[in-house]
Amino acid sequence: MNSDVEIAGDPLALPHLLPEPSAHPGTVAGYAELIGELAADRASWAPLVRYDPTLRWYHRLRTGPGYEVWLLSWLPGQGSGRHDHGRSCGVFGVLEGELTEHGGGGSRVLGSGTLRVFAPGYVHEVVNDGLEPVVSAHVYAPGLTEMPMHCSVGPGTARDSRRDVPA
Template identity: 75%
Template sequence: MNSDVQIAGDPLALPHLLPPVPAHPATVAGFAGLARSIAADRAAWAPLVRYDTTTRWYHRLRTVPQATVGYEVWLLSWVPGQGSGRHDHGASSGVLTVLEGELTEHTATGPRALAAGAQRVFAPGYVHEVVNDALAPAVSLHIYFPGLTDMPMHPSQAASSGGAAAPSEVLAP
């Protein structure tokens, strides 16, 4: 007896019947997935990493213009003791993924340890500080959508009234 594939043919063999693969993410989940796929390709990012004891090191991995989708992908390294300062990301949303080591994120609700594989997804206006409190270097990947154009600094949490932070979400590895 003939199977459906024998009668009609294999629908997967006809590319025009498949939905188009998006060239760029269009959702928060898509950006989180992009970060995970970049993180998984260690051979592509690991040779680029540098450690600088005088300043935080960073490298732009990808820029997609606003006319297309508008996002940037950054690779950052953190030696022990280095931090970002308390800041937000202006009108940009983002995904922070820890690639190696451990970072601590400080927010109005307190500190949170982020081990390798952990992700943070945040909305515009989300205020935090990221610090390497560990004894070993760390590497993180940051995706900002739209691309980062503003990073306002804020007074330290101890000096502020501890106002409410914008929503964020932790995604486990």
């Protein structure tokens, strides 16, 4: 016997000794991976999507310890309004179509597969400026309990009202 592997055996051959992988993500990278998995599994979310011409449609896909996942649809012209996510941080990604995000000092177009990470207090507005419907997925940690709305008042922003709608 010349090595630890010869003495103890191959640790990879003993899966019962390894910790079980978590069924739930617990990091920003894990949340991003979750959105990537959703994007790759269109059959799991596409039948759930609805389009509402009067309001943005949203559906909570799942919850886990300390997070929740929402599916949103956006018809042309629909937007979130300028808001933050209270004490929640998160990741959102475009699953299908193209959204425009205004915030963080500028505007950016987010196409399918694009992910955005945000911290608590990050103020932005998301809009479907295109001609086609869009579907996005959003992970909030902790789960979204408030969405303070902001209005533009010159160089800064001021809180306007509170809503409980994911964006």
